[in-house]
Amino acid sequence: NRCFYFNDIPSTNAFMLTHGQELKSGDICLAEYQSAGRGRRGRQWLSPYGHHIYASLYWRLEQGMPQAMGLSLVVACSIVTVLKQMGVSGLGLKWPNDIYLNDKKLAGILIELINSAEQACQLVIGFGINMSMSASQGELIDQPWSDLSTLESMPDKTELVIAVHKQLKQDLKRFEAAGLKDFIDAWQADDIFMGREVSLLMAPNEVTGIYKGIDEQGAVLLQTAQGLQAFVGGEISLRAT
Numbered sequence: 336n337r338c339f340y341f342n343d344i345p346s347t348n349a350f351m352l353t354h355g356q357e358l359k360s361g362d363i364c365l366a367e368y369q370s371a372g373r374g375r376r377g378r379q380w381l382s383p384y385g386h387h388i389y390a391s392l393y394w395r396l397e398q399g400m401p402q403a404m405g406l407s408l409v410v411a412c413s414i415v416t417v418l419k420q421m422g423v424s425g426l427g428l429k430w431p432n433d434i435y436l437n438d439k440k441l442a443g444i445l446i447e448l449i450n451s452a453e454q455a456c457q458l459v460i461g462f463g464i465n466m467s468m469s470a471s472q473g474e475l476i477d478q479p480w481s482d483l484s485t486l487e488s489m490p491d492k493t494e495l496v497i498a499v500h501k502q503l504k505q506d507l508k509r510f511e512a513a514g515l516k517d518f519i520d521a522w523q524a525d526d527i528f529m530g531r532e533v534s535l536l537m538a539p540n541e542v543t544g545i546y547k548g549i550d551e552q553g554a555v556l557l558q559t560a561q562g563l564q565a566f567v568g569g570e571i572s573l574r575a576t
């Protein structure tokens with residue numbers, strides 16, 4: 336695989352989206368700083384210069400879009416698996432794409448589609464992990480955040496990137512072969528909302544219920560007044576009530 340490395344770039348996802356036609360599954364782009372790091376729905380991923388991880392992996396799903404649902408859950412599980420192997424505890428997952436440490440956001444995932452016109456589907460899987468963020472660097476983040484610097488032994492950034500790259504390739508192949516079912520238990524074990532009352536926002540609608548985990552399609556399961564319901568879609572946000 337190839338690795339494209341930048342000191343300074345607008346967005347690693349944007350770079351990979353532009354170069355999709357020349358890439359092979361597993362190629363990766365890394366940067367020390369992003370001037371326009373992206374989040375879901377046009378939101379921003381704050382990407383100060385320092386020791387943080389900003390990365391985007393190119394992947395081609397041969398079986399096309401239906402498989403792509405649940406992909407961000409697999410990616411989050413891969414990153415958590417590696418962090419746990421490196422001795423990190425206190426990790427949590429929030430559907431569909433966030434990793435928390437001690438209840439504060441540590442890492443984000445943004446999956447963007449290059450094209451799904453043909454049968455295969457080309458994706459860019461971006462992830463950002465806060466390594467050691469100063470209070471002033473984090474000042475602009477509009478929700479509680481965390482980084483890995485509070486740990487007794489902080490993982491080495493290069494080792495972490497290499498291990499995540501390897502784990503992602505392995506898990507994405509497994510996902511392509513068998514779907515999400517192999518990942519459901521791992522996801523639910525760390526899901527921060529299991530059993531809690533949550534509200535699910537799908538503007539302009541809001542649904543409240545008890546969070547029951549995920550199904551094999553990666554949809555959220557909520558026990559509502561109407562019974563057990565599954566919800567899926569890129570526009571959904573979950574909040575504790």
Ligand code: ATP
Pocket residue numbers: 373374375376378379380381382432433440441442443444445463465476477478479480481572573
């Ligand atoms: P939410 O976490 O509110 O559900 P989301 O999953 O829709 O949001 P993401 O795309 O994961 O959004 O991330 C964007 C959001 O993450 C930003 O709006 C901001 O609140 C927060 N954020 C931005 N940069 C960072 C960072 N470096 N570390 C932690 N959180 C960040």
